[in-house]
Amino acid sequence: MAEKPVLWLPRRVSDATVARARRDYEVILNEADTPGTADEIILMSASVDAMMPCHSEHFTAEVVSRLDPRLKIVANHSVGVDHCDLPALSAKGIAVTNTPDVLSDATAELAMLLMLGAARHAVRGDRLMRTGEWDSWSPSFMVGTQVTGARLGIVGMGRVGQAFAAKARGFDMEVHYFNRTRLSPDQENGAIYHESIDSLLPLAEFLSLHCPATPETVDLMNAERIAALPDGAVLVNSARGALVNENALLHAIETRKLAAAGLDCFKTEPGGNPNFATHENIFMLPHIGSATSKTRDAMGFRALDNLDAFFAGKTPRDLL
The missing domain is CATH 3.40.50.720 (NAD(P)-binding Rossmann-like Domain)
Incomplete structure (x- = not known):
């Protein structure tokens, strides 16, 4: 034998x-x-x-x-x-x-969690409940960004990007995407194609990254590209930490250019970026996109x- x-x-x-x-x-x-x-x-x-x-x-x-x-x-x-x-x-x-x-569906599910958690102040809300600090309410309390009907930009329309788009349609989101090649009409399923990321960004009230980390995509979301997003946009990254310039992201959060961010991956893993921890509008998970x-x-x-x-x-x- x-x-x-x-x-x-x-x-x-x-x-x-x-x-x-x-x-x-x-x-x-x-x-x-x-x-x-x-x-x-x-x-x-x-x-x-x-x-x-x-x-x-x-x-x-x-x-x-x-x-x-x-x-x-x-x-x-x-x-x-x-x-x-x-x-x-x-x-x-x-x-x-x-x-x-x-792992496409599991990762897309997590991207949806990141998007919703970032948009609706999940970090702050959880802290208030766990520490017993919730002691008041008003019409201005914990007001977030509505996902339903918003414009979603997807960078990288591979398997995970398509799975995320399918789930986003359940929230009646208007899906726009940038990809190296345009998808067939049946794969697009109504999504709007952009030949360049530069034409996509100004429309993206929510932006979700689903492309691989390559020499060409390192720091894809730098200060210039983040500035091209609408004021109050929400950035989601469940792909690779290398895609986002973390200093530029922090600056955008601190200046309120971005309303929030949802992150499952970081430049340094394990560990992440300790500078993110002081910002409750950055919703973070420890790279668990496929963890079911x-x-x-x-x-x-x-x-x-x-x-x-x-x-x-x-x-x-x-x-x-």
């Missing part, structure tokens, strides 16, 4: 994923569930045939240059692959896959599907 491929799981993925992995592979599981360091990745590459990392494991060009030839595939437990130097891995002959499709049981199982199974195909001599569905 042929020996099973050896698979390293540097993070504690779902129980269902671990059980299936152990059925078909010799699994080395990091029970401590701590991010794999560069040294650990390099060391483990001499002992395993495959790895299933998350975005917390960084395959930089320097790390990749020191990987052992035994490692044949990096099957990411994530959609984003900005933690991987893809050209370096390709040059090394290491296959790379990701897990698209399966259903989605975590689906992500793990999609990564294993890619591994199964690779070791069966087939092309993985999500080969990058």
Whole structure:
């Protein structure tokens, strides 16, 4: 009987994923569930045939240059692959896959939570209730921004962006979007296409980011672009922290250019930006867009599907 491929799981993925992995592979599981360091990745590459990392494991060009030839595939437990130097891995002959499709709805749900929470003062309201400080009411108390019927701008109309647009239509929002390529009419479903982000921004009472982090999109929302939004706009980012210039965002919050922001990702992760914490109109979550049981199982199974195909001599569905 042929020996099973050896698979390293540097993070504690779902129980269902671990059980299936152990059925078909010799699994080395990091029970401590701590991010794999560069040294650990390099060391483990001499002992395993495959790895299933998350975005917390960084395959930089320097790390990749020191990987052992035994490692044949990096099957990411994530959609984003900005933690991987893809050209370096390709040059090394290491296959790379990701897990698209399966987390779109969960992430779109979280983006909706961020938008609503930011618009309706969820942080301040929760604090008032938990501390017992709610002792008055008036017509001017806790007045937020109404979502229903507002103009929504979406930057990046991929799977998550389309799922978010579908949910926003339930609030009768007027959906505008910027994407590298225009969608087909059936995918647009009435959304209004903009050939440039510059024509989209002045219309976006709410702006939600759903594009990947690339060299071209780092600090996509800088001071100039934030200034182009309508006064009192709400900015939502459930994609990648690299997309937003955090100093520019803080300035816009402090000057009330932005009414609020909803953020699930930050330049520094874990940890976030401590300067945001003093502003109750910044509603924050710790990068949990895909964190539902259903989605975590689906992500793990999609990564294993890619591994199964690779070791069966087939092309993985999500080969990058």
